[in-house]
Amino acid sequence: MESPSGKLVHITTFGCQMNEYDSARMLGILSELGYAPAESPETADLVLLNTCSVREKAQHKVYSFVGALREVKRQRPGMIIGVGGCVAQQEGRQLLKDIPYLDLVFGTGALERLPELIAEAASGRRVACTDLDPGPLAPRRVALANPGLKAMVTVMQGCDNFCAYCVVPHVRGREKSRAAAQVVEEVAALAKAGVREVTLLGQNVNSYRDPEGGADFADLLEMVAGVPELWRVRFTTSHPKDLSPRLIEALAGIDKVMDQLHLPAQSGSDRILKAMRRGYTRARYLALVKDLRRRAPDLALGGDIIVGFPGETEADFQASLELIEAAGYDFLFSFKYSDRPFTKAIDLPGKIAEAEKSRRLARLQDRQREISLALHRAQVGKLEEVLVEGPAKRGTGLMTGRTRANRAVNFPGPPELAGRLVMVRVEQGLVNSLRGKLVDPA
């Protein structure tokens, strides 16, 4: 892409969808300053790293990524290197001390101030901004010139829940919802530019509250589904303690809201759930799942499980294994517990050895693979509405798309189908995807 100012920016994103969204916002802000995207960090004038500190590994990646730029910066001292996101929020000025060739540190609340921060860094000053309050959440400023078929839209930021293991409330601040009208306006602009599916994002979308009109998340889903050119709406993440009957109704009743829900349980043991401060029991969680299945039988459910939380016994872990079975997850994000700064769990006794955590994770993932495979095999013979994304990465002549339940499906078909809704008959279920045959190419 041509840059009006001749300047190039490269943004690397670690972590969650929230970070990907923030990176898109950064690119929007920077394109207004005349920056165009660079192919690689080595060729960029401005290199930004949008970081995540939720997992310890992600944090290590930050240091090695920035370390790899040391030589480039030595050869091109005019290049500006900045670290943003959760690690920046958490470490602040310490990052400037640790990394002598780093120019800029900007926290999760500093995105809108990027232009002035970059100008300061360009003048040779080393800058750190970790003011957590983002002020009113600004409308998205993305280049709408080729936004693709799918987009993410943040509806709220931050979290008030303070789960014992989680760094998010400490690095993203308290919950703050965007005005519903602003969200709808953004979705409408995206849809006009060709986006057909949006995913509404928040750490806990169930506690969304329109600061202007008081609409809740179920209302917001209805408003977004009312955007004419938009075909599909998804959302993530839902906290089980706040999943309201109204939201279940919206999920089941609004046709454009897809058959998919990510409902992280984190553990199947009441003792561990209490220590995690999750605010629900195993029985309550499974009752919700039952309710969901009753109202929305085609729903694909996703979960999160943490293994090796402090004090987790073999029996607690067994309870998690039983929970994933009972919930019948289509997909599962599973992690080993690790101490995160500022969190309550750091001080809990009964830390689990790394080798044991790895063993439990492997057992959990093995079991989940079997569950996913069985669920996907049970789809064989079904007729699915598929939004075609483009040619499949593997397999010549194959196209790939997503069902309403967000299952990836590959099927033979011409490239012209990209961007269209088609009907596909499922012929084979694999662990991570389906194979099928086009039924209605029209």
Ligand code: SF4
């Ligand atoms: S709900 Fe809990 S796990 Fe999720 S972001 Fe908030 S504190 Fe973290």
